[in-house]
Amino acid sequence: MKQNLADLGKIFLIVCAISVMHYYTSYTSTEFHAFSALLYYIPIIFAAFRFGLKGGAWTGFLVSLIYAPYLIWHRAQLPAELVIKVLDVLLYNGIGWITGILVEAEHKQKRRYLHAVEQLKRANEELEQKIREKSELEEQVRRADKLAALGVLVSGVAHELRNPLGILKATIQVMERELGANAPVREFVSVFKEEVERMNNAIQEFLDFARPSAPQFAEVAVNEIVAEVVQFTRKYLEQRHIVIRSVLADGLPAIYADKKQIRQVFMNLVLNGAAAIKAAGGLEIYSEPLDHYIRVRFKDTGCGIPAENLTRIFDPFFTTKDAGTGLGLAVAHRIVDAHCGFIEVVSEAGQGAEFSVYLPINAERGRDA
Ligand SMILES: Nc1ncnc2c1ncn2[C@@H]1O[C@H](COP(=O)(O)OP(=O)(O)OP(=O)(O)O)[C@@H](O)[C@H]1O
Ligand SMILES: [Mg+2]
Numbered sequence: 001m002k003q004n005l006a007d008l009g010k011i012f013l014i015v016c017a018i019s020v021m022h023y024y025t026s027y028t029s030t031e032f033h034a035f036s037a038l039l040y041y042i043p044i045i046f047a048a049f050r051f052g053l054k055g056g057a058w059t060g061f062l063v064s065l066i067y068a069p070y071l072i073w074h075r076a077q078l079p080a081e082l083v084i085k086v087l088d089v090l091l092y093n094g095i096g097w098i099t100g101i102l103v104e105a106e107h108k109q110k111r112r113y114l115h116a117v118e119q120l121k122r123a124n125e126e127l128e129q130k131i132r133e134k135s136e137l138e139e140q141v142r143r144a145d146k147l148a149a150l151g152v153l154v155s156g157v158a159h160e161l162r163n164p165l166g167i168l169k170a171t172i173q174v175m176e177r178e179l180g181a182n183a184p185v186r187e188f189v190s191v192f193k194e195e196v197e198r199m200n201n202a203i204q205e206f207l208d209f210a211r212p213s214a215p216q217f218a219e220v221a222v223n224e225i226v227a228e229v230v231q232f233t234r235k236y237l238e239q240r241h242i243v244i245r246s247v248l249a250d251g252l253p254a255i256y257a258d259k260k261q262i263r264q265v266f267m268n269l270v271l272n273g274a275a276a277i278k279a280a281g282g283l284e285i286y287s288e289p290l291d292h293y294i295r296v297r298f299k300d301t302g303c304g305i306p307a308e309n310l311t312r313i314f315d316p317f318f319t320t321k322d323a324g325t326g327l328g329l330a331v332a333h334r335i336v337d338a339h340c341g342f343i344e345v346v347s348e349a350g351q352g353a354e355f356s357v358y359l360p361i362n363a364e365r366g367r368d369a
Pocket of ligand 1: 268272273274276300302303304305313314318319320321323324325326327328329330352353
């Protein structure tokens with residue numbers, strides 16, 4: 001706006017300056033007089049370039065107005081030149097109009113090009129987005145395929161193991177009864193019993209993984225689940241010199257979810273965070289609303305996850321631990337998926353890790369899932 005006014009001022013001043021020169025030289029010097037008439041084209045063309053048709057036409061008209069008194073006063077002295085001078089005036093207007101029209105046409109063309117470039121850019125961005133979505137989908141399908149194949153295998157093996165284990169367990173119970181409290185081998189029998197129990201639990205875990213139960217949706221308060229997990233793990237974490245802290249947003253809406261399953265997800269994330277802390281450290285849990293989700297962040301000061309592992313940690317059986325099964329995150333992923341939510345992870349080797357669980361607030365979506 002400011003620039004427009006400045007340019008209008010410039011055009012007006014140039015026209016005035018040329019007019020002064022034109023009128024002044026009319027008696028003194030004919031060459032300069034003729035030259036000054038030509039100079040009028042400069043502001044006209046400049047105005048057309050700057051303001052399009054309107055600029056060219058109005059400046060041409062302004063010049064004609066200023067030129068007119070000169071023609072009228074001198075019409076008696078200039079019979080021969082009069083026709084040429086009148087033609088000059090017409091030409092000022094003609095040049096103003098033509099240049100204005102051409103400039104506007106070019107501007108229009110330029111706008112069209114810019115629009116086309118903009119559209120191309122947008123199409124390109126959409127394409128990139130589609131490619132990203134496709135590779136994410138492929139990743140999900142790959143994981144789901146692996147899970148399905150694994151499910152069949154694991155449930156078959158687990159089933160076969162369960163029967164002999166059941167027989168072992170029953171036999172041990174009979175042995176225990178028969179041996180009496182003071183028998184010297186009683187201690188061994190207890191070890192037997194414990195180990196069988198441990199195997200049974202491990203098999204149960206595999207079976208849970210292979211045949212996950214459908215979520216039982218009910219109204220739950222996310223903060224309550226976080227508080228339970230914190231309370232449940234605090235003692236264990238204290239022993240490992242890990243300070244756990246939760247910062248929970250007030251007034252979060254209840255969500256439709258399977259409380260047990262979400263607790264399992266949170267538990268897995270807390271235990272993973274703790275396992276990543278070698279000597280001492282901290283674990284923080286934040287809950288907050290974000291768009292249509294409740295986001296629960298688990299932040300630890302542990303060893304972090306190297307970039308090459310980031311895409312693999314949700315794969316079943318991916319583990320970097322000697323005694324890990326590598327199922328924790330795969331299960332967590334599946335549970336959150338069944339709740340129409342998602343998990344994000346941000347981490348760098350040596351910088352700790354932050355897992356964010358997004359659970360939808362929209363109750364219907366959760367219920368339908
Ligand atoms: N908070 C974390 N910090 C660093 N590495 C992590 C973290 N959470 C997960 N990981 C990495 O991801 C791997 C997979 O985790 P996941 O929970 O699936 O299996 P796991 O903990 O190894 O075994 P488990 O089945 O007993 O949980 C871990 O072995 C570890 O390398
Ligand atoms: Mg784990």
